[in-house]
Every structure is written in C-alpha cells, then in structure tokens.
Amino acid sequence: MHFNLTEEQRALADTVQRFLAQQYGFEARRKILRSPEGWSREIWGKLAELGLLGLQVPPEHGGMAPAAIETMLTLEAMGRALLVEPYLASAVLGSALVGALGSPAQREALLPAMAEGRRIVVPAHGEAGARHDLSRVATVARRGGAGWVLSGRKAVVVHAPAADLLLVSARTSGAVDDQQGISVFAVPPGSPGVRLIPYPLIDGQRGADVVLTEVSLPADALLGAEGAALTALEAAWDLGVAALCAEAVGVLQATLDATTEYTRTRKQFGGPIARFQALQHRMADMLMSVEQARSMSYLAAMVATSDDLRERRRKLSAAKVVVGQACRFVGQQAVQLHGGMGVTDELAVSHGxxxxxxxxxxxxxxEHHLERFITESR
Amino acid sequence: MDLSFTPEEQAFREEVRRFLEQRLPASLRRHVLEGLHAPAADTVEWQRLLHRQGWGGPSWPTEHGGTGWDPVRQYIFEEECAAAGAPRLLPFGLKMVGPVIMRFGNEAQRRRFLPRILSGEDWWCQGYSEPEAGSDLASLRTRADRQGDHYLVNGQKTWITLAQHADWIFCLVRTDHAARPQAGISFLLIDMKTPGVTVRPIVMLDGGHEINEVWFEDVAVPVENLVGEENKGWTYAKFLLGHERANIAGIGSSKRELERLKRIAAAELKHGRSLAEDPFFAARLAQVEIDLMALEITNLRVLSAEAEQRTPGPEASLLKIKGSEIQQALAELMMQAVGPYALPFRVEALDGGFQGEPVGPAHAAPLAATYCNLRKTTIYGGSNEIQKNIIAQLILGL
Structure with a gap:
C-alpha cells in the first residue's frame, strides 16, 4: 500500500504540466474557445506527440494501455489547465469502446490513427429520455440492403462536431430499456441522413444533438457482437468516470489555489480579506473537500478496469458522488469568495x-451515482 | 501507487484476526458491539492480554518494549481490533504521555514509567484544560512553584477523562509567570495519590461519569517528575497533540458502527418494510458510507506519508474533523432508525448485566445516550473550529 509514483509516471506528469503551463495559459485557451471549431488541432497534434492520445490504446496498436495512473495524472493536469479539446470523448471513451468492441480489422483501422491524432472518434449514446441510464436506447437499427439502417436522435453528444467518426448506439432488438439488444455502429458524420445540431456547452466545450434519419450503413459498420454492447458501454463509461474524477481534482485544486490567492491579495477594511475567520473556515472546508475528492480519484483510477464488476461500480459511483459534491461546493464557494469578480467572465475562477x-x-x-452505489451495495 | 496490502501485511492481518478470535473475551466484545457501558476493568484486562502477547505497545518502537510495527501495521491492528469489538486502548499512556517520555524524558523516567504503561499497571489521565483555558490552552493558570527538591502545585484542571480510575496524571503547569504564555509552561507527572489531589465527577449529558475535575491544593511533586526542561512544556504538548490527531480519524470503529447501523436498519420497519429499503434512509446511510470510504483513503495517504518518516502534519486536522463528523452522523442515524424507542432512557440498561424487562428492541436502549455522548468528538482534541484554523494557517497559509 503506497501512493508513490514511478520515475516514469512523475516524468510524464511533469511533461504534461509543463506543456500545458507553457502553451495553454488562460489567454491562449480563450483564443481557442473563440475560434470557430472551439478547440485546437495544433494542441491535439502535440498531445499525440506526447503519447497522451494512446493511453487507452494497447501497445500492439501503438499506445500504452493499460495506463490507469498515467491517465489520472494526465487528466488532472488537463483539469488544472481547463483543457477543452475532445480528450475524454475520443482518447478515453472512444478508444475504450473501439478497443472493447472492434474486430481486429476495425481496431487496426482506428486505434493507431486515434493514438496519432489523425482521427477523432466520439461515442454518441445518450438520449433525451434516458437521463443517465445507459441501457435505455430508443434509436433503432434494422437490417436493410447489405447492411443496417439507423433512425433516432442522440442527445448532447459532447464533441460530436469534432468527430471524424461517431460510435452510435442503437437497438437491434428488445424493448427500450432492455439490457440486451444494444449494438454500436461506426457512423461517419457526413453520411446521408446524419444531421448535427451543433452548440456550445455551458463550460465552453462543444456538443451536438445527432439526428439519424434512415441512415444506411454497410454490414461492417457494426462493432462487436449484435445486441451485446452494453457491457462495453458500461466499461467505457466507468473508465470515463475515473478520468472525469481525475480531471475534477485538477480543476478543484486550481480553483482552490486561485481563491486562497485572491483572498490574500484582495484588500478591504484595511487589509487582506484572507484574515477573516469566516473566509478562512470556508477555505478549510474547501480544502477538505478537495482532498477527499483526490482520495476518491486515486481509488477510482485503481478500480476503473477491475474485473470485479460490483466492486468497480460501487467504488466508482462512490468516487463520483464525493467528486460531484466537491465540484458543487468548491465551485460555488470559489465564486462566492471572489465576490463580484467571481461572477465575471474575466477570471479563471468562473471558467473553472x-x-x-x-x-x-x-x-x-x-444522484445517479448515489442510487447506483445503493443498488450495487445490496 | 498501489492501494492493496502486501502479502506480508495480509498475513499480519490474519494473525491479528486469529488472536482476536482466540483471546478477546466474549463479554468485552459484547459491551463494545452492542454499544453498552464498558467497565474500566475491561480496558485493563484487554491491555494485560495484549501485553502477554507482546502487543501492549502497538504504536511503540521495540527499544521501549513496543511492537515496532510500521504505521500500516498499526492501522491494520486498530482496524481489526475495532471490527472485533475490542475495548479501545487508553490513549493517555500509549499515545500521549508515553511518546513524550520516550522523546523528551530522561532514562530514569523511561525505566520507571514506560513498562507500567505497557503492562496496564498504571492508568494515566491528561491534565491540560482548565476552566479558563480550553481552546486557548496557553492561558492555563495551574501553577507549580519550585521549593527545593519538589514543586508545589496549585490549581484546577477540568474535562479529565476517566481520572477517577487514574494512577497518574500528566499536567501542563505554569512555572514562569513573567514569560509570554507559551514560554512559561512545564510538563509535570503527578501521582494521583499525592495528598492535596482531589477528583470531582462531572456528570455528562448522557448521564455518564466519564469526565472529572481535578483540584490541586499544595500538592508536592518531586522535581524528578519534570519531563524535559522547565518552561519547555508547550513544545512537548504540541508534539503530543500531533500524535493524538494522527490516530483520531477512528476509521476502524466507524466501520464497525456502520455495520451496526446496517443491522439496526435491516431490523427496523417503515411502512411495514425494512428501513434499509427506504430510499430516504438508504440515501443518508450511503452518504455516510461513501464519506467514510473517502476518509479511509485519505487516512491511508497520511499513513503512507508517515511511513516515509514525515511527521504527522496539519493534514491530521482533516482526519480529526471528518472522522468526528462521521462518528456523529452514524450515531444520529442509528438513533433515528429506532424511532420512538430512542427516547426511553434507562441508565441500567446500558450496563452489560441488565436483567430488567426490556422496552423496545434491545439495540435501541443505548442509542440516544451514544448520540449525546459523541457530541464531544467535535469538541475535544482541539475543537473542529480550532482544527479549521490550523488548516487555514498551516496548509493554506492564510
């Protein structure tokens, strides 16, 4: 039992932090946010050069999976910098899904290109009525012609506008909430019948609703066995939860640091406001919240790929609860302690x-994860 | 990074578990697991049993008769003992005055006092707080005036846990009245049988007698009972507080209490169904369980830092705050779980041998008293507000 990093892990963390500190400052990020695409291909290329796009890609396809700790360190650094590129969507969720479901040919066609930054592959799974329930899929795929025909609508697909390829889940059999009968298809976004309704998200990242109208696909667009994709979707989402927890820790720490720094420099009533105990105790509470979130991010990284499904689900859900509550509390208090400046667009704190x-x-x-924790604890 | 215990650590856990199965008496176990009043004899008996096994000083180095266990083994030991329902070892000797004597005491003091802590022969209590010196400990006024080969001690200490059983008390006393508050304090060991020492009980809100006032009236204390140097007591006290906080998260006992809460919730009914299945109750229970899970990892992080010879730092304040909040939350949920039967308060029913006619389920009897008793946890050992000051100043640098 120890919390030490290997030399290589420490070097990786240093490299990512240094790279982002130099090239992803607040103003540079702002410029990226205001660009038409809303993310930077240049940065994406550099992430590929650093090997970071291959952290979920197995070595035979040019990556370095499994790399739980490396992923955690990378996401934490990206959180600190408030990176807006489609890392979680493609390099985590997309890679995990292709890796779990793809045939050898599909894997070879996609994973090396993803690791090298040449292709961005984004899952399109959520739907309007499903909230956070992974097994509720109304989009339908039926056999037609030589392959498949898809119809339906995918909701709030994060980074869909950036995707070279969408991984669309659709029901090939069963009722809308059956565990069985969900399949995943590789859908080029330019295919006839695919329409994106793009929009920015509140945090500056980009997303889209994806409307599928009688979209014809070849037979080999199916990834994995027909009707059996839920396990892989759950596994990818769990990996994503661990990644998100790590990213959150980076944002949380940066937000706390900005807040302590601000209260030390902001002067009122003849001195820095950090001298007031009401504020000190609030920041002590924030620190505890950040540290508990960090602990759970470590736990999440350790169990993210565990074969013990019950333990994996319980612990990842517990982690997401602690991290989610920290996100709310620390975010809200950071804005509060920044006073009027906290509600402007001008400081990093409101972006965090x-x-x-x-x-x-x-x-x-x-709430979803608290419920899953309870279910998996029974 | 690796959260799993090594094969050696797992083997050690098995060894502790086997020992507890074989040697921890059922009556002691029952008092703890059912939340009943454990008599002082339980504590002494358990210390003696451990001493015979060579485990009397789980956190002590071998040179002073301890086990020499690293922080991880100490943690495993505490966790297993708590789960099995072993009485809590008295911290006053093992975790407070013992380490101070080891670090700052002289050879004669070490030989005289340390073995008797391990064997359970001496029961120690802690004389820090005074009526006018609580969180502001440095304002203490109990005085020790040097007169030849002894000090004459006069004053009043309060909130002294289990002083009624104690053979010895370690005290912070003022030896220099001119110096600034922290600089004039000394660390003195006082035999409770010395003429002029009076113990008066303070009955607490749960009806229990756990806490006392201790009065000193011209108490003659030999100068050889001074630990370290005169007027350096504040340094020793701060050292001791660091040790106290490093073990204060109470993960093991909170895990045990969580299991008790689950048993109670499973047995209680709401709308004719098990309370454990009630979504409101289940959500509150899950929240505490999750908070405890996070605190356990945080505790392991602090331990692993400690294992690398970094001394317990201000992060111990976090363990104290979160640990005490979780203890209180568990007690609150247990009390809530039993509904109206939380209210009957029969002190006799809290003793192990109660033979009267029960009212309500047996598990309900001690819950309100425990809930009341545990309000102390956010107050003692440096109140949680003081701990937040420490975090703000020492970690955040505010």
Missing part, C-alpha cells in the same frame, strides 16, 4: 466553476 458544474452533470450525476 462552469467546468466543475459540467463534470458533476456528466457520465451520471451525483
């Missing part, structure tokens, strides 16, 4: 606040 808010609501919110 919005990312924390989005993290809490992503891949299952606090």
């Amino acid at each position: 606040f919005k990312r924390l808010m989005a993290i809490e609501a992503s891949l299952g919110d606090t």
